[in-house]
Amino acid sequence: MLSVRDLRVAYGSIEAVKGVSLDVCEGEIVTLIGANGAGKSTLLRALAGLQRPAAGTIHFRHQAVEGLPAHTMVARGLTLVPEGRRVFANLSVLENLEVGAYLRTAQHAVQQSLEEMFILFPRLRERRKQAAGTLSGGEQQMLAMARGLMSLPALLLLDEPSMGLSPILVREVFALIKRINETGTTILLVEQNAHMALSIAHRGYVIETGRIVLSGRAADLAANPEVQRAYLGTEET
Numbered sequence: 001m002l003s004v005r006d007l008r009v010a011y012g013s014i015e016a017v018k019g020v021s022l023d024v025c026e027g028e029i030v031t032l033i034g035a036n037g038a039g040k041s042t043l044l045r046a047l048a049g050l051q052r053p054a055a056g057t058i059h060f061r062h063q064a065v066e067g068l069p070a071h072t073m074v075a076r077g078l079t080l081v082p083e084g085r086r087v088f089a090n091l092s093v094l095e096n097l098e099v100g101a102y103l104r105t106a107q108h109a110v111q112q113s114l115e116e117m118f119i120l121f122p123r124l125r126e127r128r129k130q131a132a133g134t135l136s137g138g139e140q141q142m143l144a145m146a147r148g149l150m151s152l153p154a155l156l157l158l159d160e161p162s163m164g165l166s167p168i169l170v171r172e173v174f175a176l177i178k179r180i181n182e183t184g185t186t187i188l189l190v191e192q193n194a195h196m197a198l199s200i201a202h203r204g205y206v207i208e209t210g211r212i213v214l215s216g217r218a219a220d221l222a223a224n225p226e227v228q229r230a231y232l233g234t235e236e237t
Helices: 040-048 070-076 093-100 107-120 122-126 137-149 167-182 194-200 218-223 225-232
Strands: 002-011 014-024 029-033 055-060 078-081 155-159 186-191 203-208 211-217
Touching: 002 040, 014 029, 014 040, 014 211, 029 040, 029 167, 029 194, 040 070, 040 078, 040 155, 040 186, 070 078, 078 137, 093 107, 093 137, 107 122, 107 137, 107 167, 122 137, 137 155, 137 167, 167 186, 167 194, 186 194, 194 218, 194 225, 203 218, 211 218, 218 225
Parallel strands: 029 186, 029 203, 078 155, 155 186
Antiparallel strands: 002 014, 002 055, 203 211
């Protein structure tokens, strides 16, 4: 579904992504793990059309898309749920969800999607008239994911969905990510919580200072001594 080759992304003279290549196949959860500042969020922004690559290619559904703007990427079926949730604080939960469907014209289908979101995220139904800025961090993360799903993405990019959440909420959010994938949405997950990310992913990539240094099946990466020492807080026994 997604094929990235030798992608380079720079902020002025500073190169944040240095020749990254990766693939995401239909139906997968693929995770990208790495330390703060490794280039994970920059890579997602480039894939989503929010940051123009300096070089390299991005093919989505067998079409070259590098350099296309974000609204075009959403229309083609690729949606980013950004780091930090970025909900519209002064809008209600319902209005935030409707914003997610702004490219869709069939209102009956939008209403059906709203009902599906309220089934997947029951707390959002309870708070549908509440201002999004008054929700808890976990509820805002659920709203951000539901808003992204309202655009009917084939590929959902998730940027640090567990950031700032309690351990109980982290488990809940990751269970929801797995459910979203099981309903047919392919996911590329950027996450600092490597343990949780690798526990639900099919495959993974490790990025360090803008370069992919390891890749493979998620279970194999979780068992890799280097990954354990650097990202899982464990030592080889």
